[in-house]
Amino acid sequence: xxxxxxxxxxxxVDGELLSANTPPRKRPRLRLGSILECRRELVKxxxxxxxxxxxxxxxxxxxxxxxxxxxxxxxxxxxxQITKLEKIQDEELxxxxxxx
Numbered sequence: 716x717x718x719x720x721x722x723x724x725x726x727x728v729d730g731e732l733l734s735a736n737t738p739p740r741k742r743p744r745l746r747l748g749s750i751l752e753c754r755r756e757l758v759k760x761x762x763x764x765x766x767x768x769x770x771x772x773x774x775x776x777x778x779x780x781x782x783x784x785x786x787x788x789x790x791x792x793x794x795x796q797i798t799k800l801e802k803i804q805d806e807e808l809x810x811x812x813x814x815x
Contacts, residue, residue, distance in 0.1 A: 753785045 746752045760777055763769035 747781065747784050748788075750785055750788055753781050753788070757781055 745756065747756060757778060760769065760774045760781075764771050764774035
């Protein structure tokens with residue numbers, strides 16, 4: 716079977732149809748492991764939306780997801796602090812019980 720060159724198959728990336736022969740664009744690795752990294756990404760989203768390079772609906776959706784990540788980071792950090800405090804409290808209680 717011969718390729719007629721009219722093949723419309725491909726992949727849509729950022730609203731742009733790429734042909735099957737177009738190599739995929741490399742995107743920088745998105746880092747959202749800290750609140751600071753999430754803040755930086757939110758600033759990028761805001762800037763792109765303000766400049767019209769990103770539809771506001773898409774920016775809103777991504778902002779919501781990043782806010783969920785920030786909440787998870789905060790909860791994780793709080794849980795870690797509570798665990799440390801409980802460990803210190805247990806150690807102090809054991810030390811106190813040994814002295815009596």
